[in-house]
Amino acid sequence: MSERLTRFFASHSRLILAGATIGVLAPLLQKAGNPPNMGVCVACFERDIAGALGLHRASVVQYIRPEIIGFVLGALIAALAFREFKTRTGSAPIVRFVLGAFAMIGALAFLGCPWRALLRLAGGDLNGILGLAGLAVGVAIGVQFLKSGYNLGRSHKTYPAVGWIMPIIMIGLLLLRIFRPQFSEGGPIFFSESGPGSFHAPLWISLGAGLLIGFLAQRTRFCTMGSIRDVILMGDTHLVSGVGALVAVAFVTNLLLGQVSFGFFGQPMAHSSHLWNLLGMALAGLAFTLAGGCPGRQLFLSGEGDGDAGIFVLGMIVGAGFAHNFALAGKPDNVADAVVGGISIAGMVAVILGLVVCLVIGFSMRRAYHARSEKTGGVI
C-alpha cells in the first residue's frame, strides 16, 4: 500500500497538484495577512526568524514565521508515515553551511527565494522575470560543475536522534512564537511592529498551510531549482510541471483576489535594479545547485532526517543575519520619491564574493564516482 502510494505521489499529476496547492495557499496567506507577493517565501521567512531571534536588528523584518516550522514538521510527518525518515549526514557540512549563507545573501539582494520569484511574477511583479532568469543562469553554471564531476561526497547513516534535531529546533521556535518570552530588557524575541515583519496571517492558519505544503512537498520532492536543473541537465520536465502549476494557479488566484498589479517599478517589497536582481538570484541559483536543492527542498529534507540539509538551512539563517547587519540586502524602490532601490556597494561586493566562492567550491570539489565492473574489478 505504502509502495503504491509512493508511486502515486511521485507521478507527474501529483507534482502538479502540489504546485497548484502552493499556488492557491500562497495568495490566500497573503489575503490572510502575509506581506504582498510574499504569501510564502523561504528566504524572507527565514530572514524574519533570524530577526526575531536577534541575529539581525532590522526592526521591520522580525517574526517567527510558522510556515517555515510547518514545512519541516509537515515533511517529518510525511516521512514518518511513509517510512522515509532516514538520518544521514557528513557530506561536507561546512561547505553546505557556507553555500547556505551565500544563497541567502544572493536571495536577499533580489528580495526573495525562487518561490517568491514565482509568486512575485504571479502578482504582476515583472522583476520576477529577472530573478528567474538569474536563477536559471546560476543553475546552468551549477549544471556544468555537476557534469564535470562536482559533488560534496557521500553522506552516511547516523543515529536516529540526529535527524530529530531540526524538527526539535522547529518545535522550539513554535514555542517561542506562541509564548514570545522576553530574554532581556530590549532584547529578543523581537516581532516587528511595522514593515513586512508585522504582516502575518494568524498563527494556526500559517502553521496549517505550512504543514500541508511540507507534507505534499516531501511526498512529491517539489523543488524549484531542481526543476530548472533537470530540464538543463537531461531535458526532464517532471519537476517543472509542479513549478508551472504554481505560477499559473497563483496568478489566477491573485486575479480572483484582486492582488495583481503589473509593472517593474514600485512593486511591493521589491526593487527594479535589474542587474542586481539577476546577479543576486544567479548567486542563489548556483549555491542551491551546488547544495542539491532549493531552500524549500532543503527544509523538507531536513524534516526527513537529512542533517546536511539542516546545516544548509542554518547557514541561510546566519546568512540572513550577515545580510542585514552588514546592509547587504536589497532596498525596495522608493515610490514617494520615485527612486529605484537596489543594493549597497557592500551588497554588490558580497554578491560578487559569493559567486567567486561558489566557483571555487565548484572547481575544487570534484571527484569521479564510476560504475565498477565485476569482470575487471576496476572502474568502467
Added chain:
Amino acid sequence: MTNTVDARGLSCPQPVILTRRAIQTAEFPIEVLVETVTSRENVRRAAEKAGCRVEIEAMGDEFKLIISR
C-alpha cells in the same frame, strides 16, 4: 557479468548522473545501489526514459535497481 553503480549517500542528482553515464558506457545488466526512495524513483525514471527495463529489490533499508535493455 554485472556492473555496479554505488550511489548510496550521494545527493541529488548524482545517482541519476552516474546511472545515465553507466547506461551510455557500461554493459548490461547494471546494478544501481541507492538508499533513499527519492533516489530510487529518480534513477528508475531516468533508466525507463532511456528505454531500459528496471527491477527493484529492497535490501534492508536500501534498494538495488537492476537495469537491463
